[in-house]
Amino acid sequence: MCRMVAAESQPIDDNDRQTQLLRGALDMCLLALLAREPAHGYELVRRMETAGFGAISYGTIYPLLTRMRRLGLVAHEQQVSPTGPPRKVYALTDSGRVHLDAWQKQWNRFTDTVDAVLCPLDHNPTRS
Amino acid sequence: MDTIDRLLGEADQAWRGYGVGSADRAALAADLRLDLRAAAADGGDPAQLIGGDVAGFARRLADEAGVRRVRGDYGRILGTALIGAVLGVVLGYGLLMAAYPAFVRMVDIPRSIDVPVQLAVAVYYGIPAAVVITGAVIAVRTRLRDLPRIRRTAQLMSVLMPVAGIVITPITVAFAWATGYSAAPPVVVAEIAMVLAALAGATVLARRLSLREGRTAAETSHADATRVKPA
Incomplete structure (x- = not known):
């Protein structure tokens, strides 16, 4: 397992970094969560938080769900709730599963490549 | 009005300003209402969920939903119409000055013929007004040809602007009469403003009607491609 090396002289803005990383993976993660179990928008927000992504706003997730529905990756249906509206x-959807599978493979290739690039950092001394 | 209604009202305003058609707005709002009600039933606060920037959220949602947007561009249209009208005034005045002597020679009405004053007034004011309106319509049609539905806008302008002119003329005359036909600058400016406001109103109405026609046509013929499917 590789270990990230941070330059001590320059503070890293973890939130910005996290946002950038999430931007490229959020739709894939939502598809993966929906593949496990269908959910409504707010429920997905909570699942993302439970999964460890921190607080991702509903204002981010709901429009993304709308886009994925437009692209035919997800579909929605109204379900009667015994406790509320x-x-x-x-x-x-089937198309969503195909896309999720393809994106997951692509992601694995990508992370393998990133890991391969980062690993040698463990063995090199950091310049000051 | 509950929080969800208020939020949807704000979102609707934003969608209107963003050029989203009424059917798309209704579909987006219905979907959002359902989701927010479910969230509220689970203990979520709809206002907190959407955040402070409701308009930004609404625009993002419209973008992601891929709805068709048609912007009014009222400012550009009014500005262009004004430029065209001013050019029409200048051109019309120049042509009139150039052609007036020829007209006098060609059309020598005998003094025995009594021309009704209404006809004389109609010709005297009608021709310059027609030139002004033509200038405005041509300017909008040609300079803003990249705007959607501009052809229909120009067509409606050519109908509504004369109507506005006919309506505002007696009102302006009545105002002039009420002020003793004063030539004081504030009075003259007010008279000019009344006429310009009427013409501007006709222009805005023409644009609004042309966009409404376009949205209605698009929503009936391309509903699947442009609309979020209702829940």
Whole structure:
């Protein structure tokens, strides 16, 4: 397992870094969560937080869900709730599963490449 | 009005300003309402979920939904119409000055013929007004040809601007009469402003109607491609 090396003289803005990383993977993660179990928008926000991504706003996730629905990756249906109003529950479509599979492979290749680039850093001394 | 209604009202305003058609706005709002109600039932605060920038959220949502947007561009249209009208005034005045002597020689009405004053007034004011309106319509049609539905806008302008002119003329005359036909600058400026406001109103109405026609046509013929499917 590789270890990231941080330059001590320059503070790293973890939030910005996290946002940038998430930007390229958020749709894939949402598809993966929906592949496990269909959910409505707010439920997905909570699942992302539970998964360890921190607080991702509903204002980010709901438009993204709308886009994925436009692209045919997810579909929604209204489900009657015994405890409240009807729920608009999103689920993966066949096309969504195909895309998720392809994106997951692409992601694995990408992270392998990044790991391969970062690993040698462990063995090199950091210049001051 | 509850929080969800208020938020949807703000979102609707933003969608309107963003050029989203009424059917798309209704579909987006219906979907969002359902989701927010579900979130509220689970203990989420709709206002907190969307955040402080409701308009930004609404625009982002419209973008992601891929709805068709048609912007009014009222400012550009009014500015261009004004430029065209001013050019029409200049051109019309120049042509009139050049052609006036020829007209007098060609059309020598005998003094025995009594020309009704209404006809004389209509010709005297009608021709310059027609030149001004033509200048405005041509300017909008040619300079803003990149705007969607501009052809229909220009067509409607050519109908509505004369109507506005006919309506505002007696009102302006009545104002002039009420002020003793004063030539004081504030009075003259007010008279000019009244006429310009009427013409501007006709221009805005023409644009609005042309966009509404376009949205209605698009929503009935391309509904699947442009609209979020209702839940």
